[in-house]
Amino acid sequence: MRFQSRTAGISTPARLRPDRDALRVSACPACGSLFWKNCGRLPELRQTFGGLPVEVTLESGDLLHCSECDMYFREPYVSQSVLNGLYARLPATVWACDNPRPYWPQVLELMLRYSPNRTVMDVGCFSGSFLEWLPGSWRKLGIEPSAAARTIARDKGFWVCGSLDELVELSEHVGVMVLCDVLEHVVNPVAMLSILAGKLSPGGSLIVLTGATDTVPWRLFGCDYWYCSLPEHVSFLSRRWFQWAAIKLGMSIRWVRYLSSEPTSTAEWSRGLVRATAYTLARRLIRKGVSPGVVNKVPLLGRAARWTSPPWWRAAKDHVLIVLSTT
Numbered sequence: 001m002r003f004q005s006r007t008a009g010i011s012t013p014a015r016l017r018p019d020r021d022a023l024r025v026s027a028c029p030a031c032g033s034l035f036w037k038n039c040g041r042l043p044e045l046r047q048t049f050g051g052l053p054v055e056v057t058l059e060s061g062d063l064l065h066c067s068e069c070d071m072y073f074r075e076p077y078v079s080q081s082v083l084n085g086l087y088a089r090l091p092a093t094v095w096a097c098d099n100p101r102p103y104w105p106q107v108l109e110l111m112l113r114y115s116p117n118r119t120v121m122d123v124g125c126f127s128g129s130f131l132e133w134l135p136g137s138w139r140k141l142g143i144e145p146s147a148a149a150r151t152i153a154r155d156k157g158f159w160v161c162g163s164l165d166e167l168v169e170l171s172e173h174v175g176v177m178v179l180c181d182v183l184e185h186v187v188n189p190v191a192m193l194s195i196l197a198g199k200l201s202p203g204g205s206l207i208v209l210t211g212a213t214d215t216v217p218w219r220l221f222g223c224d225y226w227y228c229s230l231p232e233h234v235s236f237l238s239r240r241w242f243q244w245a246a247i248k249l250g251m252s253i254r255w256v257r258y259l260s261s262e263p264t265s266t267a268e269w270s271r272g273l274v275r276a277t278a279y280t281l282a283r284r285l286i287r288k289g290v291s292p293g294v295v296n297k298v299p300l301l302g303r304a305a306r307w308t309s310p311p312w313w314r315a316a317k318d319h320v321l322i323v324l325s326t327t
Helices: 080-088 106-112 130-134 148-153 164-169 187-198 216-224 239-249 266-287 290-295 303-307
Strands: 002-004 012-013 036-041 060-067 072-075 121-122 139-143 160-162 176-181 199-213 251-259 320-327
Touching: 012 266, 012 290, 012 320, 036 303, 106 130, 106 176, 106 199, 106 251, 106 320, 121 130, 139 164, 148 160, 160 164, 164 187, 187 199, 187 320, 216 266, 239 251, 239 320, 266 290, 266 303
Parallel strands: 121 139, 121 176, 139 160, 176 199
Antiparallel strands: 002 012, 036 060, 060 072, 199 320, 251 320
């Protein structure tokens, strides 16, 4: 049973679900605060993970917002141990990268500026495409839970472990760690950052790219936004959250910029905006009690109301690239 104040919008769940694989939080996973707001039901999930069918039932849950640290998170959802198992079984083809990502040159520039040495660790390196792209002057390390992808990365000559627990095997410290599109996959992002920060050299840095909840697209579309409809995404962060995390970790924010992770033409950007707006408006009208039959009669809204998931708007400026450094 969960008690919720409809007036204040603050809810505190009372207990864990009896199902050991699905977690219903009693506090914010990052800061432990009991003060969080229910922002609404998330879109129904396709029962896939990494685009592949899974045996574990994935419940869409609600989007909750912690007023203490500013993290948004999915609740209820499977535990981190179950997530780790799902990632471990992914084939090497799921997130294969044949071409450099648009933001890689910017990440390299930040590495050169904020790393005290030429040792880099790519957290979530998959098959090692980013490490392979980097200049040969860098010593290249990685973490990758997918066994198949990890094997490919190792075959390329990189030192790669399968989990944070295996970092104890690494005797050296790292100048810079890169986490591109990683933290949204983690139930407790600050715990991960704390472990990684412990392996940094003095003056070392964490470079993070993730979706940003303090951007205009997020504020417009909220729980109807495509980014929080993906079954792999469980945590959603902002600059304010990183400020909180930096204090918690004894680090400082050295650089920050908002960007699109997949920039494209103005025409494509506009089409994405129209589709996202139509989907969100249709869903909100139906939630307000407007008959689906009425919504279906409105041009574009009727079609959007029949979409089973939010349209992707990858061209949106909805990501943050941020550097945290040890002090």
